[in-house]
Amino acid sequence: MSAGGKLGATPLLCLHLGDGCGHTVLTAQSGTLSSRNYPGTYPNHTACHWELQAPPGTSLIVAFGDVDLESSERCTHSSLLLADPESGTTYGPYCRNAVPTAPLLVTNSSAVTVLFNSTSHRSGRGLLLSYASSEHPGREGGCPLQVVYCPAGCKDIEGDIWGNTKEGYRDTSVLCKAAVHAGVVADEAGGQVTLSREKGITLYESAFANGLHSKRWLSPHLAACGDALEVRSWAAEQAALGTPSPSWAAEPGADTAWLELDLGTRRNVTGIITKGSAEIYDFYVTSYRVSSSRDGKNWRPYRGSSGREDKVFEGNVDSLGEVSNAFIPPITTRYLRITPQSWHQRAALKVALLGCQMARVRAARPYGEHLSCPWGPPAPHAPSADSTHSTLLVMLLIGVFVLLSSSLLLLAFLCRRRRWVPACPPRSWSFWGALLGCWLHPSG
Secondary structure, eight states: OOOOSOTTSSTTSOEEESTTEEEEEEOSSEEEEEETTTTSOOOSSOEEEEEEEOOTTOOEEEEEEEEEOOOOGGGOSEEEEEEOTTTOOEEEEEBTTBOOSSSEEEOSOSEEEEEEEEOSOSOOOEEEEEEEETTOOOOOOSTTEEEEEEOTTOTTSSSOOOOOTTTOOOTTOOHHHHHHHTTSSBTTTBEEEEEEOOSOOOEEOSEEETTEEESSEEOOOOOSOOEEOOOSEESSGGGBTTOSSOOEEOOTTOSSOOEEEEEEEEEEEEEEEEEOBOSSOOBEEEEEEEEEESSSSSOEEOOTTTOSSOOOEEOOSSSSSOEEEEEEEEEEEEEEEEEEEEEESSOEEEEEEEEEOGGGOOOOOOEEOSSSOOBSOOOOOOOOHHHHHHHHHHHHHHHHHHHHHHHHHHHHHHHHHTTOOOOOOOTTOOHHHHHHHHHHSOOO
């Protein structure tokens, strides 16, 4: 987020100013920033000033993804400098002949200023950094589980982002981009990803999801709440994905048309799949907004995990392919409206919704990755229907056991108190037969 005015006027915001700023996504919990043109050569005579601010009581952890600034004495031609405004501590300046000694900088402050400037130079990719608050450092453990924290803003950065704060970034890693692609985390907020070592995980090709197109993403373990939902009522029946009929299409020239879906009852909606009108026409929607209603009268726009502004979903890039988008967090609703924002030739859609009944919703399962050893405990999840039935069965068995044990102790107590000596039962009698003999044949 960029803003003008004096720095420090809004101390809880993350700001950036200057003509040397490249891709920048800054939030209070995490973010990603780079110089202009990264990873191409950064421009001459530019500067950028980033103000990073974590929540009070936390500290910032900065990962140096790439610092490739042209060599010069004392980094006078190009430099990166970090400063702690609370203590006055500075880190750097850094350039090619004065690189950071470690890929990770753990500060003791909730605020860090990042300064980048360049003069005349001939080479250098520039810089790529990410940060997270100390609440989200990424926990590392042994196999088979590992937890990493993916910073916000990794989707559109050139190069591959790695969320492991111990190692900073790794050029060959696609972990965080794959997590966004799979709908495990939202790019605008980042988040924690749990990996597990598994064999036989398939790859899917040419898939477009959550604004990312890839030819070889690892197939994720998505949330259990991801079944295709039955739509009971459509504004246009032909909008159902998978039907051979032409798609729903807005009237020519209409700028405010929407497609309304009725699920019949409230459902947890976790994702949406869209497609254009490929059978006859080359029509498709390139971006859209979503709103929901529980009664069909009062509508609420979907704002995603950031909650600050209405989320605009990236739609289709042609009329043939299907595009998936995840709702993070899920929507609990009966009615859903899809409002096209931009389109090719004419707004046309085929749609499918993913989700489950309200009782079945649970947190996302760990994201599967079979190429590396994973990190930390898996995400907690709500009990499923099967686990609930198992729990009831166990409780029933425990209750029967307690009842029988209590009956046994009561009979034994009565026998002893009345000094009843059971007649010696035949050897074929069971333990319960002996106890019955104590009750029916007292002596003394």
